[in-house]
Amino acid sequence: MPYNLLEHFQNHINNTLPFLKSSKLLLAISGGLDSVILTHLCKTSGLDITLAHCNFNLRGIESDGDQKFVVDLADSLELEVFTESFDTKAYAESNKESIQMAARALRYDWFQDLAENLNFDYILTAHHADDNLETFLINLTRGTGLEGLKGIPEINDNIVRPMLPFSRETIEDFAVSNQILWREDSSNASTKYLRNKLRHDVIPVLKELNNNVLTNFKNTLNNLNDTADIVEESVQAVLKRAIIDIDDTQVSYKISEFIKVSNPKAYLYEVFKDYGFTQWTDIVNLLTAQSGKQVFSATHQLLKNRETLILSELKTKEDLHQNEGSVIINNLENEVNVLSGVLSFETVTNIDKSDASTVFIDKETLKLPLTVRHWQEGDYFYPLGMQGKKKLSKYFKDQKLSLLEKQKVLLLCSQDKIVWVINHRADDRFKVTNQTKSILKIKLS
Structure with missing residues (x-):
C-alpha cells in the first residue's frame, strides 16, 4: 500500500499537535516544494492558515517570480497572503552578517511582527526530517555540545514545524502524485553553502549505505533528547x-x-x-x-x-558612554536621579538613624555645585571616624569589594573633595559637629 502523506500528516496533528486545529496560524512559504506541500496539507486538513512570503531580492527576476507564484497559489486556494520585500544585501553589510544569517533574521523578525500585530497564535515552517539531519551534521562538523545534537525542535515558543517527521522524498512523491507545482530555487543546486553540500554530496551516500538512515536518526534524536533531560535535571x-x-x-x-x-x-x-x-x-x-x-x-x-x-x-558602548557622564547638582531642593537610585536632600534639626544609604552632613561645609561621578584610580577620602586619608582602592580592598562592585561605586563630591562614597561611607571633613548650624540629610533610595 503506497505511503499516504496526507493521512500521516493528519494523524500527527491529531496525536501530537492538536492545539493547531483551534489556532490562528501564519504559514511561512517560499514557493519551494516543502512550504507549498505544507500549505496544501494544512488547507486540506481544515487548519486556519494565512500565508507569509519574503522576497529577499537576491535572485533578480527569479525572486519576483517566486512572489508571483505564491500570490497566485494563495488566490487559487482562497487564502490570505502577506508579502514583504527586503534589501537583504544591504542589511547583511550593515550588520556584518552573512547573507544566510541576514535573511534568517529578516524573515523571523517579520513573522514575529505579523504574529504580534495580527494575533496569530503560531508560525508554521516547513522543516522536515532531511532538514533535521542536515542541521545535526552541520552542528557536528562545527563542534557542539549535547544541545547542538538534539536536532530542530518541533515546537519552539510560537514556532511549530509539523512536517518534521516526514522525509523530503515522501513530500516530493506526494507533490508529483497529486500534480502539485512548486518553484525550484536555483541557489539550492549550488554546493557553495555547507548545507547544500551535505544535501547533495553527503546525505545521499548515507542513504545509500543504509536506507533506514532517517528512521535510525530519529531514534538517535529521541535518545539524545532523553539524555538531555537527565543532564538538565542534574x-x-x-x-x-x-x-x-x-x-x-x-x-x-x-x-x-x-x-x-x-x-x-x-x-x-x-x-x-x-x-x-x-x-x-x-x-x-x-x-x-x-x-x-x-x-x-x-x-x-x-x-x-x-x-x-x-x-x-558587558555594557554596550552606549551604556558605557552614558555611565561615564557625571551628574551635576546645582541646588539641594530637588531629588536627583543617579545610576544607583535617587538622591534626596533634606535639612533636618537633628541626626536620626544613619545607615549605608543615609548620611548627615554639615550643610555649610558644602560648596555647590555638587557632582556625582564614578570613582577613579588615585581618588582618596577621609573615612568618617578614622584618622587621616585613605585611597579608595585601599578602602575597597579592605571592604572586600569585588571588581564588579567597585565598578558600580559612585561618589558625591563638593568641588574636588569626596563628601560621600555613596552607599558605603561618608567623609570625615563634612561630618556634623557641635559647631554645626544646619544639618543636611542625604538619602539614596
Whole structure:
C-alpha cells in the first residue's frame, strides 16, 4: 500500500499537535516544494492558515517570480497572503552578517511582527526530517555540545514545524502524485553553502549505505533528547545549591559547588554556554585562580571573586558612554536621579538613624555645585571616624569589594573633595559637629 502523506500528516496533528486545529496560524512559504506541500496539507486538513512570503531580492527576476507564484497559489486556494520585500544585501553589510544569517533574521523578525500585530497564535515552517539531519551534521562538523545534537525542535515558543517527521522524498512523491507545482530555487543546486553540500554530496551516500538512515536518526534524536533531560535535571540540582544571589546586573555562584562535582568542566559548560563563552579551560581554571581573574565572551564577563564566580553582562558602548557622564547638582531642593537610585536632600534639626544609604552632613561645609561621578584610580577620602586619608582602592580592598562592585561605586563630591562614597561611607571633613548650624540629610533610595 503506497505511503499516504496526507493521512500521516493528519494523524500527527491529531496525536501530537492538536492545539493547531483551534489556532490562528501564519504559514511561512517560499514557493519551494516543502512550504507549498505544507500549505496544501494544512488547507486540506481544515487548519486556519494565512500565508507569509519574503522576497529577499537576491535572485533578480527569479525572486519576483517566486512572489508571483505564491500570490497566485494563495488566490487559487482562497487564502490570505502577506508579502514583504527586503534589501537583504544591504542589511547583511550593515550588520556584518552573512547573507544566510541576514535573511534568517529578516524573515523571523517579520513573522514575529505579523504574529504580534495580527494575533496569530503560531508560525508554521516547513522543516522536515532531511532538514533535521542536515542541521545535526552541520552542528557536528562545527563542534557542539549535547544541545547542538538534539536536532530542530518541533515546537519552539510560537514556532511549530509539523512536517518534521516526514522525509523530503515522501513530500516530493506526494507533490508529483497529486500534480502539485512548486518553484525550484536555483541557489539550492549550488554546493557553495555547507548545507547544500551535505544535501547533495553527503546525505545521499548515507542513504545509500543504509536506507533506514532517517528512521535510525530519529531514534538517535529521541535518545539524545532523553539524555538531555537527565543532564538538565542534574545541572538544575547543582545550580540550586550554587547560586548565591541574583539581581538585575549579575548572578553569583558558589565555587565549592562546582569543585565538588565529578566533572566541573561539563557543568560549567552547561551553565554558561548560552552566554557566548568558548574558553572552557580558562573558565575551569577560574575555580582555582586568584581573586580578580576574569574570562570574557562577546557579551558577558565571568569574574572570580574570592569564593564565588560572578556573571555579568558587558555594557554596550552606549551604556558605557552614558555611565561615564557625571551628574551635576546645582541646588539641594530637588531629588536627583543617579545610576544607583535617587538622591534626596533634606535639612533636618537633628541626626536620626544613619545607615549605608543615609548620611548627615554639615550643610555649610558644602560648596555647590555638587557632582556625582564614578570613582577613579588615585581618588582618596577621609573615612568618617578614622584618622587621616585613605585611597579608595585601599578602602575597597579592605571592604572586600569585588571588581564588579567597585565598578558600580559612585561618589558625591563638593568641588574636588569626596563628601560621600555613596552607599558605603561618608567623609570625615563634612561630618556634623557641635559647631554645626544646619544639618543636611542625604538619602539614596
